[in-house]
Amino acid sequence: xxxxxxxxxxWAEAALILVATAxxxxxxxxxxxxxxxxxxxxPATSTTPDPDEAAExxxxxxxxxxxxxxxxxxxxxxxADPEIATHSTGDTRARLEEAAAHDQARGVVxxxxxEDSQTILSTSVDGDTAVLSVCYVGQSGVYDTTTGxxxxxxxxxxxxxxVELVREAGTWKVRSVGxxxxxxxxxxxxxxx
Numbered sequence: 506x507x508x509x510x511x512x513x514x515x516w517a518e519a520a521l522i523l524v525a526t527a528x529x530x531x532x533x534x535x536x537x538x539x540x541x542x543x544x545x546x547x548p549a550t551s552t553t554p555d556p557d558e559a560a561e562x563x564x565x566x567x568x569x570x571x572x573x574x575x576x577x578x579x580x581x582x583x584x585a586d587p588e589i590a591t592h593s594t595g596d597t598r599a600r601l602e603e604a605a606a607h608d609q610a611r612g613v614v615x616x617x618x619x620e621d622s623q624t625i626l627s628t629s630v631d632g633d634t635a636v637l638s639v640c641y642v643g644q645s646g647v648y649d650t651t652t653g654x655x656x657x658x659x660x661x662x663x664x665x666x667x668v669e670l671v672r673e674a675g676t677w678k679v680r681s682v683g684x685x686x687x688x689x690x691x692x693x694x695x696x697x698x
Contacts, residue, residue, distance in 0.1 A: 561628040564635040567677030579615035582608040594678040618644035633672040640696035663694035
């Protein structure tokens with residue numbers, strides 16, 4: 506099985522779940538024939554974003570930023586990459602740095618394929634902690650840095666991941682990514698029973 510940190514999403518990610526705050530815009534066009542037809546003010550509308558939705562989108566964006574960093578580091582291993590500390594913490598940070606050092610020493614890189622994608626199924630934020638449920642379709646292979654030779658052929662594994670994030674000094678960071686053995690499938694899967 507390919508570990509979670511060894512997968513890479515295609516740059517043209519097919520499905521990003523974006524939550525946008527809705528704002529109603531009222532435009533009144535009046536063609537007044539005379540001054541007796543005074544136009545009334547448009548109804549008041551709320552343009553204030555829902556704080557819960559805003560916090561959830563902030564967490565989802567932090568996860569997407571984490572993935573982009575992890576994919577970049579897998580394709581060009583550098584255990585001292587400062588973005589590892591920017592987007593991850595705890596064991597996840599330690600494992601990313603260790604994997605980058607190991608791949609760098611072995612002279613290998615991990616490349617993703619076109620089937621690689623992630624779908625965020627749910628988001629829960631509670632203060633400075635958050636949990637995402639993510640259907641992760643990982644397609645990747647391992648290649649020699651110098652020759653480009655394929656060392657481990659591309660394979661596709663789908664996992665239903667539980668991603669935990671924490672807010673440290675105002676920044677959301679991935680603390681852990683895990684899944685149960687029964688939540689893994691060979692090939693592309695929709696993560697539904």
